[in-house]
Amino acid sequence: MTDTLPETREDLGALLARSIEIDAADATPRYIRLANALRLLIETDALGTGAALPSERLLAGMTGLSRVTVRRGIELLVREGVLEQRRGSGTYVLAPVERFEQPLAAITSFTEDMLSYGRKPETRWLAREYASPSAQEAMTLGLSPGDRVLRLHRLRLADALPLAVELAIVPADLLPDLSALGTSLYESMASAGARPHKALQRMRACALPEFEARLLEAEAGEPALFLERISRTVEGRVVEFTRSHFKGDRFDFVAELNLHRET
Template sequence: MKQNVNAGVLYFRDWLRQHEDDPTPLYIQLANGLRSLIQDGKLKVGEALPSERSIAEMTSLSRVTIRKGIELLVREGLLRQRRGSGTYVTGTVERIEQPLARLTSFSEDMISYGRRPSVRWIAREYARPSAREAMALGLSPGEDVVRLHRIRLADDLPLAVELAVVPAKYIPSLDQLGDSLYEALARANAHPDKALQRMHACALPPFEAQLLEADAGEPALHIERISRTKAGTAVEFTRSYYKGDRFDFVVELTLPRQEAPPEKA
């Protein structure tokens, strides 16, 4: 694999020499050249790029230039950086359609798309609710909540950061809580039946950007959801950040039926 990748970068070195008179900034030339190699199949999906030092030795570019060029392709989704491992070719940006007309869990959605959902826990704890959380969930004074802070992944790719707050009475034991909150609520006879969801575009905050292996300020979607049972009891207050380059939120719209005008006598 490494030999194939090195061969791809050598192709780029030759490409760069042929464009020595190009006034385009070198980091953009690097990104354009690597993009062409990926699209032509000379750098294959799943392969790792050589280190910045190796690319610098092969191309005579500075490591700052190389880093900036790679960052462009990471933002496009053609490359993916794994901490402590390296930079890998992904080839294409595959977007996920998230329906808005029905209430489903993240795990259910990912499974329906043939992806493997997983979770990295940031915090799982019983806590006193904030004033806003108590109001959203309609809690009585003295009631505790379970605060579930986690990174949601599909095929090991971090896609969202989620903070879910649930009345503690529905989660009697954190040891019995799996990766799916809705399954846990179903066992407590408190499965959500409907929800009010609000979303807006935002810049990814630094903390969430670090968790999502992204850059602070990248486009993101901030979503707030209050879920209720069929009886109208609030059982979940969730705030999430979704990577803006990975999701399309879709909803089917219908035109209200217009009544025919009354016939004239």
């Protein structure tokens, strides 16, 4: 634990100024760039746990940003649990937040993953309804004209902490009774004889859309992870098309790789 800043306050100011240099091609809001620069200093231990940040006025002078921009950048990190503001004292670096590993090599449910971490999973339903599929959904699920889907839009939490917003689309004939749907979609699908056997997943970095940001208690435009999954049964039928936004500061997606040797 340390209560010191990088060598001098001037060094900190230079580091931050370089990190947020204005680039005409970069449309990222300046307060987010400041937050990213501070976060990097914290993650690399240039600012250790317990370190006190300079005042907003000093940070504004160091970086050439307005005090409003500096305040928004700090507030963003406070919401993330990276910084703590103590009334009458200042702003301090908190101990690193716990991150969750999300396996990419196996199909697991959010509920299973959180229980494995000893966390209490929770689901808040945003929508749970039968509907006509979009063109993309119909094509992905291999549906015929007139087929309907079950649209499941959920906020996923662990120990009351919002972690992900998930939209799952399932052919309606697999789960025709909403009352039989439990907290785990995969358990309900298994009971219907349609548990996913394999899946294709695509993941990319993204900026949080405004709707998902509100649900995740974040700022629109914050770094996030977008995951798209298309799951099939052992017979090859597509039974799930899911798109999820994950908080970027809470998840590490991991996969075990094997060395491919040519013979």
